[in-house]
Amino acid sequence: MAFPSDLEIARSASLKPIEDIANEMGLGSHLLEPYGEHVMKIKLDAITELAEAPRAKYVVVTAITPTPLGEGKTTTTVGLGQGFRHIGKRATIAIRQPSMGPTFGIKGGAAGGGYSQVVPMEVLNLHLTGDMHAVTAAHNLLAAMIDNHLYQGNRLGLDLHNITWRRVLDVNDRALRNIVIGLGGSGDGIPRQTGFDITAASEVMATLALARSLPDLRERLGRVVVGYTEDGTPVTAEQLNAAGSMTVLLRDAIKPNLLQTLENTPVLVHCGPFGNIATGNSSVVADLIGIHTGDFLVTEAGFGADMGAERFFNIKCRTSGLRPDAAVIVATVRALKAHSGKYKIVAGKPLPEDLLAENPDDVAIGAANLRKQIENVRLHGVSPVVAINAFPGDFPSEHQAIREIAEEMGARSAVCTHFAEGGSGAAELAEAVAEAADEPSDFRLLYPDEASLREKIETIATKVYGAARVEYSPQANRQLDTYERAGFGNLPVCVAKTHLSISSDPTLKGAPTGWTLPVREVRASVGAGFVYPICGEMRTMPGLSSNPAAVRIDIDDNGDIVGLS
Template sequence: MATVLSDIEIARAAKKKPIRDVAARLGIAEDDLVPYGRDKAKISAEFIRSLDGRPDGKLILVTAINPTPAGEGKTTTTVGLGDGLNRIGKRSAICIREASLGPCFGVKGGAAGGGYAQVIPMEDMNLHFTGDFHAITSAHNLLAALVDNHIYWGNRQAIDTRRVTWRRVLDMNDRALRQIVSSLGGVPNGYPRETGFDITVASEVMAILCLARDLEDLEARLGRIVVASRVDRSPVTAADIGAAGAMAVLLKDALQPNLVQTLENNPAFVHGGPFANIAHGCNSVLATKTALKLADYVVTEAGFGADLGAEKFFDIKCRIAGLKPAASVIVATVRALKMNGGVPKDELGREDVDAVKRGAANLGRHIENVKSFGVPVVVAINHFGTDTDAEIEAVKRYTAGLGVEAVLCRHWAEGSAGITELAEKVAAMADHGADNFAPLYPDDMPLWEKIETVVKRIYRGAEATAERSVHALLADFEARGHGHLPVCMAKTQYSFSTDPSLLGAPSGHSVHVREVRLSAGAGFVVAICGEIMTMPGLPRSPAAERIFLNEAGQIEGLF
């Protein structure tokens, strides 16, 4: 029996090309790169500005069914499809998010793909990479420090210290920091108050960096961040505190997109990383728009299942950036469909066609949702060795009944050679385009109606509910001129409902909005539903316990 190499072993054995050679394939000169070693670089702002006026390539979104412990492989498929398009002679690039240290050392693992469909250097990308997340963390916490300092030295803005909403962030899962009391220790340390930490990928600064057009737009958005309220309930912004300029300085390099390569030496833009269950879950607008000027086909992904990632990609990223997707791919696995059909994880290896048919309802719901945006859909069946012909055929028959083709993909084991059929179909679909693409709701719809629209049309819930205080806050947002903003739903990724154990395609449920937050700089309103946490905790057996340096000084345990 052949030895199956781990992801990190495959990545370590890859034959990387100098990043200048990868960039040259896209017409990027060496002088337009800001190198970080020999295998990764940032693209200069001057070069990006020079691309204005060029036509855009075709934008392809890869999304998925709701995630399960069985695995779906959305990023792996994104990378594989990019390689597959290049293999069939298309000028293609991929755009994905950077990895957060929180899930990397927790349970989810990294974000570089898997098997023979990976982005490299895998170790760097899953750890410190080019330092973007550290810069975002620093800029966010600088603002927090400036708010506290402003209060300490006289509080000229008349901030109500009970209503400071700007928390601190850390790029780590740490439940102990969710709720804390700061400034203890007497007068020299300021005014004690209750606060807490969120994970960096939930920071509004992360969202701003991923939605900003350029440095000028970045600084303007930073200045609009609401950090607190005055006694009269009027908002206090980062600009009021005088923080935007210094924050932009910390972020000026982080704003430049990162360029790396796949195992097959094809170009990959890896930039930004907002979570999809508590933020908008897409890579940066700047990276996507740059790639569209340089490649004929750009493959990007949106986090978690299509109920979160695709909805936010269409309703937030495309709306704000003026993007128009040409095609979409929904990734599913037989194993995950069986789990949605009620099969326990330890029994997924045995054939169960009936469970596949039951679980396919989850896939069907996502197909209907994505098609409702006017975007054509194809399904990628990410192959596992335990899949049987009968199970695969059941998936294909089910999707055919919905007017959508399902294609078996073996990119994890075979690289681009295992995904050429999907690449051909996606290219043809993208060439035809999506003339009817439109977001789910108009800008001028009231905020609560936008929330209800997502709940009823995407989650198939019977109703959205909230306390009177939430409705009052939404009315206040609208009164202050923020009613045109899209909504960013923060909920569990595991279900269409707010109950992570409710798999398949539930309908008729109630979605309770327990809190709303204004992200005025990013340009959306966050609706926090159910028990979702903006600072995750580590599992009982975190991945960190199995990550170490071997005798050769190489990293082991990353996945």
């Protein structure tokens, strides 16, 4: 009998009334705003009302460096949240909202998988409560205000060749990466080159994710830098009188969304910043609420521990003031074999037969990446737990090889079968995480606020990535000097690099050392509150593949969605 599809499993779920889920969290009806039958928005008053409730243990789920095979990080996050109930603990899960770009592109959804899913699946992956569209509208309102300012005389002296604010859309559309606007007659605006990014890459999204309150969001939006004058002076959204209207558009979007898993564990779904040029983490306000709603708050950080987890520790926790108690590092046999460098893997194509054969030696060779990611978690004083996400074709000897590597590194480990078995398949992981979280916390940030931007970049490059040195282009050096003079030097840094390697070269597997991190450009997300050096080619507007998920998604004769995965 074939294993049912994610959508079939999701539709067979027995959902509790969402009010009951909220009540179990200690959220009264006066703090809730219903959106349809199975979704609630939570008012930010919950942060202060829950402040005296006991604090949950705070757990971040991260991973080894991703491969085209996928490591199942969201599925593991959901499975772990469900698994706590099987050991007599209450958990709340906090994850990012899926972008419709990947939903209709390659990924096809981001609700977890198998019997570890967030439901309703269709609602989660398609629009939810409209937060993505609110971010799109607020971002593009500012873009319109910029071009209107140019048309009305450019009183602030914006340099047309140094306007950094582009437009956004929550769809994969490569044709919009670079465009010329303002063509036509004299009343159609000032012609200039610009482009579109996907909404998840918007600084407004990152700002929303890091804001602690509505007034804080308003202040951050005012600080957004849209471009520079010819003498290098930054021009902000506040100077364009746009920040107030942007905040109005985001007044409801700042409220986290409440859903549930297949096993009725509460899930806070909020914000979806990109994981390569932004933090790759769900919102601060969701965590400030969730930290007082159970025994554990389980959140997820994008990509590997060198990226999402590093930003979780040094940007998100710096902003929220919350201290993590444990970190889960998701690893798979297939991905560790891929990190051996012996196999050519192409997304969407059949896996090499040799990779699927029993070979614990290849797992051991690729384990250099796992060892380094364990070290990266420990750099921040957090206890790591290795989650071995089991696939049907794995062999016990290969799982044992991973267990031995974790034990050698002094880390707990657990084999997880949550995809096929739900929370019961993550009970061993839940036990291991509970033990790790009970250890005394020694959480520490990697660098102080007062360190220079170059010191922050070099600390991450050498300590987290394993680089020998950092090399700055002349442009990057000028930009860093400009940002220091402008008062941005106290901001944390968010290194924009490939997610396919711990290094900046996507072809380097395992845990490369002795290489040089090239910083070719540096940009400032002043509203969000970080500076991001760019170390490679970053696609901020994905394109559709030759066979995108959009060709399979449809409506059947009963009006139900089909093809969503």
